[in-house]
Amino acid sequence: MKATIDPFSCLWQAQHSAHSFAVALPPRAHVVVIGAGYTGLSTALQLAEAGRDVVALDAMSIGDGASGRNGGQVIPGLKLNPDELEHRFGEKKGRVLADLVGSAAGYVFDLIQRLSIDCDARQAGWIQAAHHEAALDGLRDRAGQWRSRGADVQILDKAQTRQLLGTSIYQGALLDRRAGQLQPYQYVHGLAAAVRQRGVRIFERCAALQLRRSEGGWTVVTANGEVRADQVVIATNAYSSPLLPALPHTYVTLWSLQAATAPLSDDLLAHVLPGGLPVSDTFRVLRYFRRTQDGRFVLGTRGAFRDALNHGDIARVRAEMLDIYPMLENVPITHCWCGRVAVPAASIPMLSQPEPGLTVALGYYGRGVAMATRMGALVADLVQGLPAEESAYPVTPFKAMPAAPLHRNVARVAANVMRFQDLFERRVRGARR
Numbered sequence: 001m002k003a004t005i006d007p008f009s010c011l012w013q014a015q016h017s018a019h020s021f022a023v024a025l026p027p028r029a030h031v032v033v034i035g036a037g038y039t040g041l042s043t044a045l046q047l048a049e050a051g052r053d054v055v056a057l058d059a060m061s062i063g064d065g066a067s068g069r070n071g072g073q074v075i076p077g078l079k080l081n082p083d084e085l086e087h088r089f090g091e092k093k094g095r096v097l098a099d100l101v102g103s104a105a106g107y108v109f110d111l112i113q114r115l116s117i118d119c120d121a122r123q124a125g126w127i128q129a130a131h132h133e134a135a136l137d138g139l140r141d142r143a144g145q146w147r148s149r150g151a152d153v154q155i156l157d158k159a160q161t162r163q164l165l166g167t168s169i170y171q172g173a174l175l176d177r178r179a180g181q182l183q184p185y186q187y188v189h190g191l192a193a194a195v196r197q198r199g200v201r202i203f204e205r206c207a208a209l210q211l212r213r214s215e216g217g218w219t220v221v222t223a224n225g226e227v228r229a230d231q232v233v234i235a236t237n238a239y240s241s242p243l244l245p246a247l248p249h250t251y252v253t254l255w256s257l258q259a260a261t262a263p264l265s266d267d268l269l270a271h272v273l274p275g276g277l278p279v280s281d282t283f284r285v286l287r288y289f290r291r292t293q294d295g296r297f298v299l300g301t302r303g304a305f306r307d308a309l310n311h312g313d314i315a316r317v318r319a320e321m322l323d324i325y326p327m328l329e330n331v332p333i334t335h336c337w338c339g340r341v342a343v344p345a346a347s348i349p350m351l352s353q354p355e356p357g358l359t360v361a362l363g364y365y366g367r368g369v370a371m372a373t374r375m376g377a378l379v380a381d382l383v384q385g386l387p388a389e390e391s392a393y394p395v396t397p398f399k400a401m402p403a404a405p406l407h408r409n410v411a412r413v414a415a416n417v418m419r420f421q422d423l424f425e426r427r428v429r430g431a432r433r
C-alpha cells in the first residue's frame with residue numbers, strides 16, 4: 001500500500017517517530033526551564049550534569065517549535081561580523097565573544113558526538129553564495145575577518161561555486177569549514193533523551209501560564225499544577241507568550257517557510273547540489289537549501305506572517321527552487337512547513353536577567369542551531385551563580401523594543417519591498433543570460 005503524504009507537514013517530523021514522556025508535575029525543583037527546544041534542553045543538560053534538579057516544560061511537543069522545524073544548517077557566528085562585535089563590545093570582550101560564537105558549530109558537533117545522538121550530523125562545511133559582485137565583496141570581507149582569527153573560511157570563485165552547487169547563478173561564495181548540517185528534529189529529540197537520562201523531568205503540552213515570586217524563588221503556574229523553583233529560565237524564543245509582559249516585545253517574529261521534494265534520481269543528484277554542502281544565499285529575502293540523507297532537495301525562504309500554510313506557499317517555494325535548479329520542474333514537493341524566527345532588537349541573541357533568579361535567552365535570527373545550543377551552557381553558568389559581568393556573552397537589560405507592535409507591520413512591508421528588489425535583480429540577470 002502506498003503511504004499518503006500530507007503536503008502541509010514537516011519532513012523532519014515525518015522521518016522520526018517520537019514518543020512523549022511525562023510524569024506527574026513535582027511540587028518543586030531547583031530550576032524550572034520553560035521551553036524545551038535547543039536553548040532549554042541545552043541549559044537543562046548542563047544543569048543536570050552539574051547535579052541540579054531540573055524540570056523542563058513545553059507548551060507543545062518536543063520539536064514542535066523552531067528546533068524541530070529548521071533547515072538543520074549548523075552555522076558558526078552571528079549575523080554580525082566579528083569586527084562588528086569587537087567594535088560594539090570593545091576589543092577585549094568583543095574578541096572573547098567572536099571566539100565564542102565562532103566555535104558554536106564545533107560545540108554542537110562535539111556535543112552530538114559526546115551524547116551519541118543519531119541525527120545525520122556532518123561537519124563538512126557551509127556555503128554562503130553571492131548573488132552579485134557587491135555581495136561577494138561583503139563575503140570576502142567576512143572571510144578575511146574570520147581567517148584573521150584562525151578560522152577555516154575561504155572564498156570560492158564563480159567556477160568553483162558552480163562546481164559545488166551545480167548552478168551558475170551565483171558570482172562566487174564563502175565556504176566555512178567549521179559548519180555543517182544535521183536532521184534538526186532528531187537532534188532536538190536526541191538532546192531530550194540525553195537530558196531525561198540525566199534525571200530531568202520533561203513535561204510536554206504543559207504551558208507555563210504565569211510566573212509568581214514566592215519564598216525567595218518562583219512559582220510557575222501551569223494548567224496541570226504549580227512548581228516552585230529557586231530559579232527559572234525562559235527559553236521560549238519566537239513562541240513566547242506574555243509570561244513577562246515585555247517578553248513577546250523583545251524581538252520581531254518572522255516566519256520561515258520550507259519545502260522538500262521527493263527523493264531525486266541519480267541523474268538529478270549529479271546536478272543538484274553535487275557538492276552535498278548546505279547553502280544560504282545573499283538575496284535580501286534569502287534562500288537556504290540542502291540535500292537530505294535520502295536524496296531529497298529541501299529549500300527554505302521567508303514565509304508569510306502566519307503559521308497556517310496554503311497551496312500558494314508551496315508554489316512560492318517551488319518557484320524559488322526552479323530559479324536555482326530548473327531541472328527540478330517535474331519533481332513533486334512532498335512536504336511543506338514553516339516556523340517562527342525571532343529577530344532580536346540588538347541584532348544579536350538576547351541573554352538577560354530581568355529579576356533575581358530569572359534568566360531569559362532568545363533571538364537567534366536563523367543562527368540558532370549552533371547558537372541556541374551554545375547559549376544553553378551560558379545560561380547554565382548564570383543559573384549556577386556566575387556574575388553577569390563575568391559571562392563570556394553580554395548580559396543585557398531586559399526591555400521591550402520601543403513601539404514594538406509597529407515593528408511587525410514594518411517588517412511585513414520591508415519583506416515585500418525586499419522581495420520586489422530581489423525579483424527585479426533576477427529579471428535583470430535573466431535578461432543578461
Ligand SMILES: Cc1cc2nc3c(=O)[nH]c(=O)nc-3n(C[C@H](O)[C@H](O)[C@H](O)COP(=O)(O)OP(=O)(O)OC[C@H]3O[C@@H](n4cnc5c(N)ncnc54)[C@H](O)[C@@H]3O)c2cc1C
Pocket residue numbers: 034035036037038039040057058059060061063064065066067068069070071072073074075206207208209235236237238239240241243256257258288300338339340341361362363364365366367368369370371372
Ligand atoms: C523554518 C526555520 C528554519 C530555520 N533554519 C535554521 C538553520 O538552518 N540554521 C540555524 O542555525 N537556525 C535556523 N533557524 C533558527 C533555529 O531553528 C532557532 O533559532 C532555534 O531552534 C531556537 O531554539 P529555541 O530552543 O530557543 O526555541 P524553540 O525551538 O522555538 O523552542 C521554544 C519552545 O518554547 C515553548 N514555549 C513557548 N511558550 C511556552 C510556555 N509559556 N510554556 C512552555 N513552553 C513554551 C514552545 O512550545 C517551543 O517548543 C530556523 C528557524 C525556522 C523556524
